[in-house]
Amino acid sequence: xxxxxxxxxxxxxxxxxxxxxxxxxxxxxxxxxxxxxxxxxxxxxxxxxxxxxxxxxxxxxxxxxxxxxxxxxxxxxxxxxxxxxxxxxxxxxxxxxxxxxxxxxxxxxxxxxxxxxxxxxxxxxxxxxxxxxxxxxxxxxxxxxxxxxxxxxxxxxxxxxxxxxxxxxxxxxxxxxxxxxxxxxxxxxxxxxxxxxxxxxxxxxxxxxxxxxxxxxxxxxxxxxxxxxxxxxxxxxxxxxxxxxxxxxxxxxxxxxxxxxxxxxxxxxxxxxxxxxxxxxxxxxxxxxxxxxxxx
Amino acid sequence: xxxxxxxxxxxxxxxxxxxxxxxxxxxxxxxxxxxxxxxxxxxxxxxxxxxxxxxxxxxxxxxxxxxxxxxxxxxxxxxxxxxxxxxxxxxxxxxxxxxxxxxxxxxxxxxxxxxxxxxxxxxxxxxxxxxxxxxxxxxxxxxxxxxxxxxxxxxxxxxxxxxxxxxxxxxxxxxxxxxxxxxxxxxxxxxxxxxxxxxxxxxxxxxxxxxxxxxxxxxxxxxxxxxxxxxxxxxxxxxxxxxxxxxxxxxxxxxxxxxxxxxxxxxxxxxxxxxxxxxxxxxxxxxxxxxxxxxxxxxxxxxxxxxxxxxxxxxxxxxxxxxxxxxxxxxxxxxxxxxxxxxxxxxxxxxxxxxxxxxxxxxxxxxxxxxxxxxxxxxxxxxxxxxxxxxxxxxxxxxxxxxxxxxxxxxxxxxxxxxxxxxxxxxxxxxxxxxxxxxxxxxxxxxxxxxxxxxxxxxxxxxxxxxxxxxxxxxxxxxxxxxxxxxxxxxxxxxxxxxxxxxxxxxxxx
Numbered sequence: 001x002x003x004x005x006x007x008x009x010x011x012x013x014x015x016x017x018x019x020x021x022x023x024x025x026x027x028x029x030x031x032x033x034x035x036x037x038x039x040x041x042x043x044x045x046x047x048x049x050x051x052x053x054x055x056x057x058x059x060x061x062x063x064x065x066x067x068x069x070x071x072x073x074x075x076x077x078x079x080x081x082x083x084x085x086x087x088x089x090x091x092x093x094x095x096x097x098x099x100x101x102x103x104x105x106x107x108x109x110x111x112x113x114x115x116x117x118x119x120x121x122x123x124x125x126x127x128x129x130x131x132x133x134x135x136x137x138x139x140x141x142x143x144x145x146x147x148x149x150x151x152x153x154x155x156x157x158x159x160x161x162x163x164x165x166x167x168x169x170x171x172x173x174x175x176x177x178x179x180x181x182x183x184x185x186x187x188x189x190x191x192x193x194x195x196x197x198x199x200x201x202x203x204x205x206x207x208x209x210x211x212x213x214x215x216x217x218x219x220x221x222x223x224x225x226x227x228x229x230x231x232x233x234x235x236x237x238x239x240x241x242x243x244x245x246x247x248x249x250x251x252x253x254x255x256x257x258x259x260x261x262x263x264x265x266x267x268x269x270x271x272x273x274x275x276x277x278x279x280x281x282x283x284x285x286x287x288x289x290x291x292x293x294x295x296x
Numbered sequence: 297x298x299x300x301x302x303x304x305x306x307x308x309x310x311x312x313x314x315x316x317x318x319x320x321x322x323x324x325x326x327x328x329x330x331x332x333x334x335x336x337x338x339x340x341x342x343x344x345x346x347x348x349x350x351x352x353x354x355x356x357x358x359x360x361x362x363x364x365x366x367x368x369x370x371x372x373x374x375x376x377x378x379x380x381x382x383x384x385x386x387x388x389x390x391x392x393x394x395x396x397x398x399x400x401x402x403x404x405x406x407x408x409x410x411x412x413x414x415x416x417x418x419x420x421x422x423x424x425x426x427x428x429x430x431x432x433x434x435x436x437x438x439x440x441x442x443x444x445x446x447x448x449x450x451x452x453x454x455x456x457x458x459x460x461x462x463x464x465x466x467x468x469x470x471x472x473x474x475x476x477x478x479x480x481x482x483x484x485x486x487x488x489x490x491x492x493x494x495x496x497x498x499x500x501x502x503x504x505x506x507x508x509x510x511x512x513x514x515x516x517x518x519x520x521x522x523x524x525x526x527x528x529x530x531x532x533x534x535x536x537x538x539x540x541x542x543x544x545x546x547x548x549x550x551x552x553x554x555x556x557x558x559x560x561x562x563x564x565x566x567x568x569x570x571x572x573x574x575x576x577x578x579x580x581x582x583x584x585x586x587x588x589x590x591x592x593x594x595x596x597x598x599x600x601x602x603x604x605x606x607x608x609x610x611x612x613x614x615x616x617x618x619x620x621x622x623x624x625x626x627x628x629x630x631x632x633x634x635x636x637x638x639x640x641x642x643x644x645x646x647x648x649x650x651x652x653x654x655x656x657x658x659x660x661x662x663x664x665x666x667x668x669x670x671x672x673x674x675x676x677x678x679x680x681x682x683x684x685x686x687x688x689x690x691x692x693x694x695x696x697x698x699x700x701x702x703x704x705x706x707x708x709x710x711x712x713x714x715x716x717x718x719x720x721x722x723x724x725x726x727x728x729x730x731x732x733x734x735x736x737x738x739x740x741x742x743x744x745x746x747x748x749x750x751x752x753x754x755x756x757x758x759x760x761x762x763x764x765x766x767x768x769x770x771x772x773x774x775x776x777x778x779x780x781x782x783x784x785x786x787x788x789x790x791x792x793x794x795x796x797x798x799x800x801x802x803x804x805x806x
Contacts, residue, residue: 228616275615
């Protein structure tokens with residue numbers, strides 16, 4: 001570790017790189033396969049990693065275009081992938097804005113505002129947060145089924161209901177932001193108070209600007225979480241044009257209608273932007289994640 | 297931590313505009329609560345009423361200035377987390393299922409809406425076009441209806457004495473309108489109700505039941521008295537025959553009794569519980585082990601191309617989970633999956649990943665490790681930075697090899713801060729429904745069970761399938777099992793809580 005003989009070091013280096021490369025080949029295998037499959041003909045053909053007769057059929061179908069094969073037959077897109085993508089993005093944005101608004105205000109409240117029962121309330125929130133709300137699906141289904149009798153927009157198969165459900169993930173982020181605000185020097189609020197700022201003004205003009213990086217992290221986390229959700233969306237969304245990507249993509253690999261090639265192209269088109277967002281935000285995300293988890 | 301600013305409520309008077317907005321919003325909420333109450337959603341109504349009252353008080357008076365910051369969070373948590381949790385537990389004590397779906401009032405409505413055709417009043421009809429609309433012509437009595445659209449929504453029209461219409465649709469064209477005809481109710485001038493009784497006839501429909509009081513109905517045909525049974529959630533005849541549709545009633549501990557004492561549920565549930573624990577534990581151990589190994593290699597100062605390796609290694613974490621899981625579903629497919637093609641080429645075997653229970657479980661663990669190791673790796677890389685170099689150097693000087701110094705120095709130092717994260721990871725995998733639902737749906741099924749139970753089902757996905765499966769929708773039973781899972785999760789959560797407090801104390805202590 002401190003002083004090593006050059007020959008030993010070389011062997012170790014080769015071993016380390018060799019392991020890494022082998023491991024990466026195994027890890028990357030699914031990605032390479034999917035790219036290859038998306039260019040293959042048909043939905044059942046097997047073949048080599050480089051397709052023999054590459055075709056853009058699956059890609060055309062995935063972006064919603066009819067595709068004319070060489071023999072003149074026209075194939076229609078099986079599912080509205082772009083619509084699903086829009087639904088996912090829309091739901092993700094609505095969920096993220098809502099959660100961000102509520103958790104920022106509450107995080108500030110728990111960090112700076114003194115009120116009776118504050119510590120007890122925080123502990124209660126912390127315990128509740130660990131309960132998986134996916135287990136409340138039965139109740140959520142019934143609640144929204146009933147609300148649907150009052151107003152269709154609040155019932156099953158409505159995006160508004162789903163967004164309301166996503167807001168239930170707010171507690172974890174209240175905690176994260178509380179931890180973040182705790183780290184801000186109290187001299188700042190004192191200075192603001194001396195200048196005559198109300199708590200609201202302190203929040204709006206001092207804390208909010210300081211919290212922007214953390215808020216960005218939470219925004220991305222909630223956004224990606226909503227896009228990745230399957231259980232809620234599969235229970236609350238029914239019709240094909242309301243579905244999100246996560247629910248819709250499942251239809252491709254149905255036992256009776258197996259569209260492997262079409263799925264591969266659709267997965268790449270929808271997965272790439274989300275992956276890009278994640279990789280860009282990744283550095284901040286992981287620090288936010290471990291901070292929020294340990295600070296508790 | 298202390299704040300001078302928060303102690304002084306704002307002394308200003310509330311502006312009129314703010315009061316007006318608060319008043320309007322409160323009234324809207326009150327109205328919503330009233331509508332919900334009328335629709336017999338009393339619990340939700342009361343909850344909204346309480347929140348609306350809280351909203352009005354907190355935002356309407358300056359005294360509660362501080363509450364304004366706390367209210368949004370508390371309201372959200374109450375409405376969207378606490379209320380559904382409590383409601384799930386309540387459902388666990390009811391017979392809510394596909395057979396007992398409605399409230400009693402709705403059940404009665406459904407029973408009353410059914411009727412039998414009175415053969416004596418059956419008579420032919422014709423359809424007369426009237427612009428875009430239609431009129432119904434009953435030749436036997438010489439009555440013609442008001443114009444109607446004949447859409448598939450419920451429609452009513454009055455009949456009046458009239459002359460024979462000049463144009464009538466052919467029977468064939470009239471039949472094409474049958475979806476509109478079936479939802480049509482006609483009223484004769486005497487007030488008799490006529491409904492479509494067949495392809496060619498209208499007739500008056502006599503309701504099957506007559507309401508005696510809230511809990512009793514009389515079957516018109518034979519005079520049988522039906523009594524609402526509040527233990528079973530059905531109207532029953534004197535002979536004990538249950539008349540669907542049933543309604544929701546509380547049934548006490550019956551669902552829990554079924555879970556604990558009915559062999560067809562208890563045995564599969566026990567094996568599902570064991571698999572859930574094995575799955576969660578194995579997932580944590582595998583992802584942690586692999587992630588830590590990779591992190592240690594990436595920390596090695598002599599390794600080049602670190603940023604490249606790092607970005608490639610976290611790719612499985614960056615790709616949306618549902619896509620990767622479905623990709624694996626395709627790759628593992630027994631007949632056209634690429635994994636089996638390679639295995640057959642190299643080893644000459646073609647495993648049934650989806651039909652053999654143990655292979656399916658292995659597949660789940662492989663996929664979950666693939667999905668989960670980058671998170672552990674990223675965390676481990678962070679914690680490894682905190683291990684003092686001096687300790688490792690000292691160990692090397694004492695002659696300890698890299699493996700010895702890893703287990704003697706590095707691991708003991710990073711394990712305590714890691715513990716809460718490992719417990720959360722365990723809790724997450726304990727309820728990792730997305731993976732199970734998208735990859736195997738819990739299949740292959742365990743033979744000989746009353747409710748659908750799969751050998752790869754974890755408790756959460758088992759509950760999901762009971763509630764929203766293709767064959768059964770036993771919401772009550774699912775609620776009861778959810779409550780049992782809550783209890784287990786509570787234990788895990790408490791352990792995590794203690795672990796985090798300890799980690800915190802250790803940190804602040806040093």
